[in-house]
Amino acid sequence: MGDENAIFKNGGISLNISKDALAVWKNHRQINAKDHEKFGVIIGSCSEIKDEYWVESITTPFPNDRSTRYSFLLRDRNHQKAVDLAFVESGGTSIYLGTWHTHPELIPTPSLIDKMDWLSCIGKNPGRQLFFVIVGTKEIRVFVRTSFGFTKLIMES
Amino acid sequence: MSIQKHFNTFHDAIKLSKQDDAYKTARERDDSITNDVRNAFKDAGYPVIEDFIQGSISTDTAILKKSGDFDIDRAIVIDCDNAPDNCVKPKITLCENVLEKRGFQNAKIKKPCVTADYKSENLHIDFPIYRKNGAEYELAIGKRNADESNRKWEEADPRGLKDWIKDKSSYIGSASDKLSQFNHLVRYLKRWRDEKFSEGVAAKIHSIGITVMAKQCFSPSFDSDGKPDDLIALKTTVSAMLIHGYFTAKANSQYQVSAFLPKKPWRDIFDGSSVNTGTQFRNKLSTLEGKLQDAISETDEIEKCKILREVFGDDFPVPEKSNNSASTRKAIFSSSGAVGTSQGA
Numbered sequence A: 001m002g003d004e005n006a007i008f009k010n011g012g013i014s015l016n017i018s019k020d021a022l023a024v025w026k027n028h029r030q031i032n033a034k035d036h037e038k039f040g041v042i043i044g045s046c047s048e049i050k051d052e053y054w055v056e057s058i059t060t061p062f063p064n065d066r067s068t069r070y071s072f073l074l075r076d077r078n079h080q081k082a083v084d085l086a087f088v089e090s091g092g093t094s095i096y097l098g099t100w101h102t103h104p105e106l107i108p109t110p111s112l113i114d115k116m117d118w119l120s121c122i123g124k125n126p127g128r129q130l131f132f133v134i135v136g137t138k139e140i141r142v143f144v145r146t147s148f149g150f151t152k153l154i155m156e157s
Numbered sequence B: 001m002s003i004q005k006h007f008n009t010f011h012d013a014i015k016l017s018k019q020d021d022a023y024k025t026a027r028e029r030d031d032s033i034t035n036d037v038r039n040a041f042k043d044a045g046y047p048v049i050e051d052f053i054q055g056s057i058s059t060d061t062a063i064l065k066k067s068g069d070f071d072i073d074r075a076i077v078i079d080c081d082n083a084p085d086n087c088v089k090p091k092i093t094l095c096e097n098v099l100e101k102r103g104f105q106n107a108k109i110k111k112p113c114v115t116a117d118y119k120s121e122n123l124h125i126d127f128p129i130y131r132k133n134g135a136e137y138e139l140a141i142g143k144r145n146a147d148e149s150n151r152k153w154e155e156a157d158p159r160g161l162k163d164w165i166k167d168k169s170s171y172i173g174s175a176s177d178k179l180s181q182f183n184h185l186v187r188y189l190k191r192w193r194d195e196k197f198s199e200g201v202a203a204k205i206h207s208i209g210i211t212v213m214a215k216q217c218f219s220p221s222f223d224s225d226g227k228p229d230d231l232i233a234l235k236t237t238v239s240a241m242l243i244h245g246y247f248t249a250k251a252n253s254q255y256q257v258s259a260f261l262p263k264k265p266w267r268d269i270f271d272g273s274s275v276n277t278g279t280q281f282r283n284k285l286s287t288l289e290g291k292l293q294d295a296i297s298e299t300d301e302i303e304k305c306k307i308l309r310e311v312f313g314d315d316f317p318v319p320e321k322s323n324n325s326a327s328t329r330k331a332i333f334s335s336s337g338a339v340g341t342s343q344g345a
């Protein structure tokens, strides 16, 4: 993980994650017993017909955020600032694409709190396709909301 | 691509203006009848001293009806000194000596006017008759057989109302652009009414009512380049209409609607309207507000247009999905997205 781009797919949607973003996630894995959860927002773009998405950059915790080993609270305004800056610099193509956070488990599964929060993210961004990433100690999983609830994207090998 | 382009297309599709060919035919009919009215009124001893078009055509807020019908409001004015005390008399003259002679089977004397239908041409003409004293107008009110207590020359201000609707003196900055945006909004609201209400209820949500409410609540919107943003303007105007006080809550979540003419005779435009009309009007206006907000929040151009077509009907354009083979062309968004706060476990 982290040597080259990764592509995740589900139905008609694909998410292309740059190797830089993968490298950040690899470095933030909760491997040690004392590691707090790490988290941030995903910034990226999509094709005009909205079938291909690209993760271009991600943010990491800022001073006003809070976290424990099993929870986090993302509230520092610098996340929004990073999104807004990317938006302006890209001429309107780079936007908020969702959130990511770590779990201290090999293969991560979303908690109820995670899912509630994702629904609230979707509510705040009506009409937008959002992606939610959980970085486990072994695997990265990407979730999107479908009519069946939150479904994971399959990584292309 | 901006949603305004699609609003402009929609506006072109629904607007009816003096220059339209369809309207010209209607005007020719109207001119010919008005000429007969002049002759008949002269013979009757109360010559016509002026006539003018009133109503939405004169205020640039007319729309094409889905039925294809045209309305013309042709005001006929006689001098106060020659006007008979019985205000119904000139209405009967117009009805019998002009319209019935010309073969209108369905000429009718209504309370505020005489009406005639050109069935074959989908043309409907209203003739309000006024008497004029100095600069003051009085409208002939009363049905054919109205007795003295049910008929009167009632103070009115048809030109004042028209000027009030067209007034732009209170608009700061590019006043003409703002008036033009106002005219757009009134046309959108009228088409929305024709789409969303049954014919019977739509007829009770009078165009002049919509126009007066929109004028009093108008909230212009232009982007930083000075280009109109009709979607935002309509949303904020509709929101203001909902809280302006036109709708009075009654028992069982029902509403009574009322809005007063801003000029003489200052009457309630919705006088005598039922709570059913008021409730439907209020609730559908509230739904409209929500849909407009959805359209504002929606970032995909096609999806935006789909929401608006649901509101305004098939005349609102929905562009085809671009089949550009360069699938890596990036979508451009109107906003960066809202991060807010997030939590997880």
Ligand SMILES: [Zn+2]
Pocket (backbone or CB within 6 Å): A101, A102, A103, A110, A111, A114, A134, B344, B345
């Ligand atoms: Zn979690």
